[in-house]
Amino acid sequence: xxxxxxxxxxxxxxxxxxxxxxxxxxxxxxxxxxVPDGEYLLTENKFNFEDKKQPFDSELKGYxxxxxxxKQFLFMPLGLxxxxxxxxxxxxxxxxxxxxxxxxxxxxxxxxxxxxxxMKSSVGKSLLLDRLYHNWGSPPVILDQTKAEKGxxxxxxxxxxxxYWDSEVKFKTKIDSAAKKAAVTYFIKHNDxxxxxxxxxxxxxxxxxNLYQQKIQGTLIRSGQxxxxxxxxxxxxxxxxxxxxxxxxxxxxxxxxxxxxxxSLKSRKQVPLTLEIHKDSINSPYKVATIGNIDVAIVNExxxxxxxxxxxxxxxxxxxxxxDKYTTRSIWRNIIVGNKQVYDQKKLDLTKRNIxxxxxxxxxxxxxxxxxxxxxxxxxxxxxxLYILKPLxxxxxxxxxxxxxxxxxxxxxxxxxxLTTRNIFKGAENLSTSLxxxxxxxxxxxxxxxxxxxxxxxxxxxxxFPRLLLxxxxxxxxxxxxxxxxxxxxxxxxxxxxxxxxxxxNTGLNYLATVNDRVSHRxxxxxxxxxxxxxKSAYYSYFTSDEEVRxxxxxxxxxxxxxxxxxxxxxxxxxxxxxxxxxxxxxDEAYLNNLDQKGADLFTAFTGTLINKDRQTQDVLISxxxxxxxxxxxxxxxxxxxxxxxxxVELAGNILSIFNQRRDDGGGVVTSPxxxxxxxxxxxxxxxxxxxxxxxxxxxxxxxxxRQFIGLGIPYGNSSSMPVIRSYFNGxxxxxxxxxAFGGLGPSDSQVDERVRTYMTDNLKLTTNIxxxxxxxxxxxxxxxxxxxxxxSLRNGNTGYGDEFKLNKFLGQVGIGSGFxxxxxxxxxxxxLDFAYKIYDPNKPNGDRWRFKxxxxxxxxxxxxxxxxx
Numbered sequence: 105x106x107x108x109x110x111x112x113x114x115x116x117x118x119x120x121x122x123x124x125x126x127x128x129x130x131x132x133x134x135x136x137x138x139v140p141d142g143e144y145l146l147t148e149n150k151f152n153f154e155d156k157k158q159p160f161d162s163e164l165k166g167y168x169x170x171x172x173x174x175k176q177f178l179f180m181p182l183g184l185x186x187x188x189x190x191x192x193x194x195x196x197x198x199x200x201x202x203x204x205x206x207x208x209x210x211x212x213x214x215x216x217x218x219x220x221x222x223m224k225s226s227v228g229k230s231l232l233l234d235r236l237y238h239n240w241g242s243p244p245v246i247l248d249q250t251k252a253e254k255g256x257x258x259x260x261x262x263x264x265x266x267x268y269w270d271s272e273v274k275f276k277t278k279i280d281s282a283a284k285k286a287a288v289t290y291f292i293k294h295n296d297x298x299x300x301x302x303x304x305x306x307x308x309x310x311x312x313x314n315l316y317q318q319k320i321q322g323t324l325i326r327s328g329q330x331x332x333x334x335x336x337x338x339x340x341x342x343x344x345x346x347x348x349x350x351x352x353x354x355x356x357x358x359x360x361x362x363x364x365x366x367x368s369l370k371s372r373k374q375v376p377l378t379l380e381i382h383k384d385s386i387n388s389p390y391k392v393a394t395i396g397n398i399d400v401a402i403v404n405e406x407x408x409x410x411x412x413x414x415x416x417x418x419x420x421x422x423x424x425x426x427x428d429k430y431t432t433r434s435i436w437r438n439i440i441v442g443n444k445q446v447y448d449q450k451k452l453d454l455t456k457r458n459i460x461x462x463x464x465x466x467x468x469x470x471x472x473x474x475x476x477x478x479x480x481x482x483x484x485x486x487x488x489x490l491y492i493l494k495p496l497x498x499x500x501x502x503x504x505x506x507x508x509x510x511x512x513x514x515x516x517x518x519x520x521x522x523l524t525t526r527n528i529f530k531g532a533e534n535l536s537t538s539l540x541x542x543x544x545x546x547x548x549x550x551x552x553x554x555x556x557x558x559x560x561x562x563x564x565x566x567x568x569f570p571r572l573l574l575x576x577x578x579x580x581x582x583x584x585x586x587x588x589x590x591x592x593x594x595x596x597x598x599x600x601x602x603x604x605x606x607x608x609x610n611t612g613l614n615y616l617a618t619v620n621d622r623v624s625h626r627x628x629x630x631x632x633x634x635x636x637x638x639x640k641s642a643y644y645s646y647f648t649s650d651e652e653v654r655x656x657x658x659x660x661x662x663x664x665x666x667x668x669x670x671x672x673x674x675x676x677x678x679x680x681x682x683x684x685x686x687x688x689x690x691x692d693e694a695y696l697n698n699l700d701q702k703g704a705d706l707f708t709a710f711t712g713t714l715i716n717k718d719r720q721t722q723d724v725l726i727s728x729x730x731x732x733x734x735x736x737x738x739x740x741x742x743x744x745x746x747x748x749x750x751x752x753v754e755l756a757g758n759i760l761s762i763f764n765q766r767r768d769d770g771g772g773v774v775t776s777p778x779x780x781x782x783x784x785x786x787x788x789x790x791x792x793x794x795x796x797x798x799x800x801x802x803x804x805x806x807x808x809x810x811r812q813f814i815g816l817g818i819p820y821g822n823s824s825s826m827p828v829i830r831s832y833f834n835g836x837x838x839x840x841x842x843x844x845a846f847g848g849l850g851p852s853d854s855q856v857d858e859r860v861r862t863y864m865t866d867n868l869k870l871t872t873n874i875x876x877x878x879x880x881x882x883x884x885x886x887x888x889x890x891x892x893x894x895x896x897s898l899r900n901g902n903t904g905y906g907d908e909f910k911l912n913k914f915l916g917q918v919g920i921g922s923g924f925x926x927x928x929x930x931x932x933x934x935x936x937l938d939f940a941y942k943i944y945d946p947n948k949p950n951g952d953r954w955r956f957k958x959x960x961x962x963x964x965x966x967x968x969x970x971x972x973x974x
Contacts (some may be wrong), residue, residue, distance in 0.1 A: 135173075135181065136244070136284040137188040138195070144247045144279055144286035146172045149255075154293045160266055162803070164292070167258040169251040173242055174880070182880060187241025190234040197221055198231070198238040247286040252277060256290060263294065267330035269372055270295040297330045298368075298375055305379040308387040312347075316381070319346055331375055336364050343381075351446035353393035353474070353487050393447040396475050396486040398422065400439065402430060402493050406468045409492055420444065429495070430464075434531035437571055438462060439491075440585050447487050451585065455491070458587050462570050463524070464532045465493040500524040518542040528567070536566045557600075564595035572615055586617040605638035621740070626732040631754075633726045634784065635829065640721040644682070647720070649859035650713040654682070657710040660703060661689050668695070686714055686773045709857035711774060712905065716863045718772030719828045725786040726827060728756035738799065748797040754830075757788030757822060779822050788821035791830060797974055807877040811974045815869035818898065831865035832895045834919065837967035838974065839871060840891040841940035842921025844965060850895045851907035853917040853946035861947065866895040868909050870918070873974060877927075887925040889938070894918045894946065920944035923964060927972070934971050939964035 139145045149168050153161060173181035190198065197217045204213060211230065218226045256273045263271035272293040279286045303325055307313040324339045340362050347355040356362050365378045383390055401409040401424040413424035418436045420443025425432075438458035441451040456470055469492040502522040520540040528535050542560040572578055573590040582588050590613070597608045612631040618624045644651040662672035671688060674680045680688075689695065690711065699707060732752045737743035760781055771777035778785035793815050800808040817826040825831075834850045835843035843849040848858050851866040871893030879885045894917055896909035923940035941964055942955045 135184055135188070138192055139244050139246065139284045144281075144284055146170060146245045146247045146288065147285045148172055148287040150287060150289040152289055152291045154291060156294070158266075158268075158294060161292075164259050164262060167262050168255040168290070169258060170245060170248055170255060170288075173245050181242075183240070183242035184244055185241070186237045187243055190237035190241070191231075193223075194226075194231060194234050195238075197223070198234060201235075202239065247277065247279075247288070249277065252288050255288075259290060259292065263292075265333045267297045267299075267332040268294045269298045296373060298373055300325065300327055300329050300331050300377045301371075301374040302376045303327050303379075304376065305381070307379075307381045309381070309383070309390050312381060312390055315347075315350060316343070319343075325377070325379075331366060331377065339379075348447075348449050351392040351394070351448065352390055353447045355390070391485040393474075393485050393487050395441055395443055395445050395447060395489060397488045398439065398441060398443055399424065399488075399490045400435060400493065401491070402426065402435070402465070402495060403468075404494060406492055429527060429530060430532060431530050434570065435493075437584060438587070441489060452489065454585055454587070458570075459491065459493065461587065461589075462532050463534055463568075464496055464526050466496060468492040468494050496526060498526055500526070517544065532570045534568045536568065538562075538564050560597065560599040562595065562597035564593065566594075567592045573613070582617055586619055588615065588617045590615055600638070605642075607636045607638060609634040622736055624734045624736075626730075626734075628728075628730040628732075631726075631728045631730055633829070634724075635726075636723050636784075637721045643717050643721055647713075647716070647863060649862060650716060653706070653709050653713050653857060653859055654686075657689065657706055658685065660706065661685075661692075661695060664695050664698070667692065683773050686710075690714070690774060705857070708905070709860045712856055712860040712864060714772070714774045716860065718775040719825065719865075720863070722772070722775075722827075723784050724827050724829075725760065725781055725784045726756050726830070727760050727786065728754050730754045738797075744801045746797075746799040748795070748799075750793075750795040752791075752793040754789075754791040756791075756830075757786050760786040761788065761821060776824055786822060787819070787827045787830070788823045789817055789819045789826055789830065791815075791817040791826075795974075805879050809873070809875045809877065809974065811871075811873040811875075813869065813871040813873075813893070816898075817867035819867070826865070826867045828865055831867060832869035833865045834869075834893065834895055837936070837938065837969040840893050840919055840921050841889070841923060841938050841967050841973075842891065842942045842965050843919065847965075848947065849919045849945070850947065851905070852894060852896050852909070852914075854906045855947065855949070856905050858947065864905070864907075866897050866907060868896040868898055870894065870896075870914070875973070883929050885927040885929065887927065887938070888923075889925065889940075890920065890922045890943075891940070892918050892920050917946045918944075919946055921965075925967075936967070936969045936971065936973070938967040938969075938973075940967065941965070 135147075136145050149165065149171065151161070151164065173184040175181050197214070201209060201214065201217060211228070214229070214231065215227045218224060218229075252275050256275045260271055260273040263273070272295065274291045276289050276291070277286055278289065305313075305316060307316055322342065324335050324342065329335070340356070340359075343362060344356050361381060361383060363380050365380060367376045367378075398421045400421060401413060403409055403413065403424070403426050408426060409424060413426055414428075416423040416425065416432045418432050421436055421439055423432050423435065438455065440455045440458065441448070445451075452472055456467065459465055459467060469490065471490045472487050475486040475488050500523070502524075503520070504522075505517060505519045518541065520538060522536065522538045525535040525537075527533065540562050544558050545556060569590040571590065572582065572588045573592075578588070593610070593612050593614065595608075595610045597606075599606045599608075610631075610633045613629045615627045615629070616624065617626075644654060658672075658675075662668045671680065671685060675685050696707065730752060732750070734751075735747070735749040737746035738748055740746065761779075763781060780786070793813075795811070795813050797809060797811045800810075802808070815832050817830060817832070819826050833846055834840050835847040836845040839845075840849060846862050848862055850861070851864055854861060854864075856864075871891070873889065873891050875887055875889040877885055877887050894914075895907075896914065896917075897905075897907045899908060920943040921940050922943050923938060925936060925938035927937075928935040941959065941961075945953055945955055948955075
């Protein structure tokens with residue numbers, strides 16, 4: 105963008121400048137509104153590092169005893185501004201009012217407080233706004249010299265903990281009496297750290313000693329390192345984990361069996377360090393624990409265990425049941441821990457997870473304990489395990505509804521009913537059935553002044569098994585610890601007048617194996633989808649942009665000569681259909697050879713509408729096999745900078761190609777004929793989807809998210825292009841948010857008429873998302889984001905669209921959108937509002953692609969959704 109675009113910026117963007125000025129003045133005037141005379145608002149804690157900074161210095165800010173009001177909105181303390189917005193004469197009353205439980209905060213309570221504080225004239229006032237300001241806001245943080253001194257002491261202690269024993273921390277307060285503000289500067293000097301001169305370990309138990317020697321290569325402690333106690337803590341955690349993996353039950357459970365001794369008598373800078381591991385003061389030997397009794401009780405109440413239950417056993421596990429509603433084997437499959445096995449806490453945790461994932465039981469009690477020996481003395485080598493389970497209700501019904509809006513449907517309502525029937529065949533199988541619908545109205549294509557009913561109805565049944573449906577015993581290939589499950593899915597949907605009417609059928613057999621809490625594998629066999637278009641002839645009634653292009657090219661052709669005039673006569677008389685005229689146009693070489701540039705561009709757009717029409721109205725049968733691999737660190741405490749990978753491969757059509765009837769469907773206006781199964785064309789393709797994300801946590805609770813999506817579809821055999829329902833498009837609340845779905849971005853930098861490009865899909869997609877998330881409070885969170893990407897075709901089909909992917913050009917063909925968002929967390933639901941703006945539009949003509957000069961701050965693309973985009 106050239107400098108000339110900035111010449112009139114103050115005039116063009118006076119609203120932004122005025123708003124910023126207003127907010128700045130508001131901020132300057134109101135932050136000290138409720139600071140008492142003689143007191144000072146703490147506005148900043150500064151940190152002055154007088155020698156070389158260390159990597160951990162950022163954490164020192166958390167050890168300050170007193171922190172300024174949090175800055176959120178436009179880098180200003182929104183909470184403080186809200187608090188100050190409340191009428192100050194009600195502050196005392198509101199402070200006391202908020203101390204009462206929420207159920208007591210009524211008008212009666214407010215009136216009693218008005219009377220108590222001699223404010224009878226306010227009786228009957230609700231103070232709604234003042235209460236909201238007071239409740240959502242935060243009072244001003246008043247400078248406290250004592251807390252500043254304690255903060256310096258805390259920082260110094262943390263530096264010592266980090267190995268800087270001779271560090272120095274001082275502080276200085278800067279006060280602005282006129283503004284009633286203050287800032288505190290902490291002067292931090294690390295000085296030379298204390299190093300580990302030699303590292304020893306004293307472990308009297310010979311077995312534990314040898315075990316630690318075997319694991320010594322993984323130690324986090326080395327001679328010559330800074331004596332950082334956070335590293336020592338991590339080493340203790342490492343030892344605890346591998347000791348429990350080797351069967352040492354409750355090893356160091358009270359954190360008193362492992363400790364370090366640093367000998368600082370000779371030097372404070374070079375210190376020998378010794379690891380000590382002792383079970384007790386007399387160095388009793390450790391014993392490897394084994395699993396003893398494993399008892400699983402299925403009862404309605406915990407008190408029924410041991411009383412009215414029937415006993416059964418299978419492979420060392422004892423079962424106690426009040427009836428035979430559940431087969432013993434169905435529960436045994438989910439008990440990972442085994443009798444006489446070496447104790448392993450991970451297996452106990454996995455067993456609990458498996459039981460809950462069955463969605464058949466709640467766990468009344470899960471207990472593991474050392475078996476009691478003679479004279480009630482504990483036995484430290486045998487661990488007994490007990491699970492008391494309560495069956496969930498046989499039936500569970502859920503009813504819900506959503507309200508939605510689209511350009512076609514306008515305002516619609518989507519009710520749904522879900523019924524879960526548990527334990528269908530006494531093997532903990534669950535049948536989930538759902539009925540859902542979407543109802544609304546659309547404009548009548550024949551009379552735009554009227555609206556007609558539009559709806560979509562769907563039904564789906566899923567039968568879920570807590571095992572793999574295979575004709576052989578698979579436990580040697582896929583262990584029980586992988587928690588394998590299966591499901592059979594069958595569904596149908598009918599759609600009327602929401603776009604083109606369709607009838608869809610789908611079915612599939614799914615296998616899922618969860619390796620651990622991060623890795624899972626899913627294999628879908630016989631994933632079959634049949635999509636039939638009901639009202640193909642109504643295509644142009646719903647895709648009005650394509651209809652406009654069709655009319656233009658028809659008018660051009662009818663006026664091109666005698667052939668065109670004769671065609672027009674037959675068309676108006678009903679002797680030729682739209683498709684027949686369209687096919688005549690694309691095959692009339694004399695007409696095509698006489699087109700000027702404007703006419704050629706119109707014909708290219710028209711060809712695009714025909715391809716869109718053939719693909720949108722095509723009946724298609726997709727039968728595929730899908731493999732999905734997921735690696736997910738999100739939500740795991742041990743992975744603060746989480747990584748996520750989701751890879752999916754789909755292979756379609758190969759089995760169907762064996763049984764095809766060796767006849768074709770005749771093709772579309774411009775698309776080639778395809779072979780059929782029972783008269784329906786089947787698709788052949790291979791498709792790859794890769795979703796890669798990396799999360800970076802910093803400054804406590806702020807997050808930077810990087811996401812890369814790569815999608816690639818390769819049609820072959822019976823398919824010259826990907827089916828629409830497996831193709832890629834741009835836009836939407838989880839994609840490139842500056843464009844709505846099918847909103848005109850892509851494919852590539854094609855200059856085809858936007859009315860046609862809107863519905864074009866392609867078989868290669870690259871999307872990069874960058875999002876910075878900044879929590880304002882537990883309830884509110886802000887975000888800044890940039891989305892980059894587009895779709896392309898893998899090959900040049902000589903269509904004139906210019907959508908083929910070329911390695912040396914694709915970077916200049918991506919769309920770029922940026923914006924900001926607000927997330928509102930209520931209970932377990934996150935409402936997301938994203939305001940996005942187009943920055944670079946590759947489908948605009950050269951010289952007009954950067955959108956800064958057309959920037960309209962008050963006209964963003966608004967995305968409303970639930971949950972995070974990624």
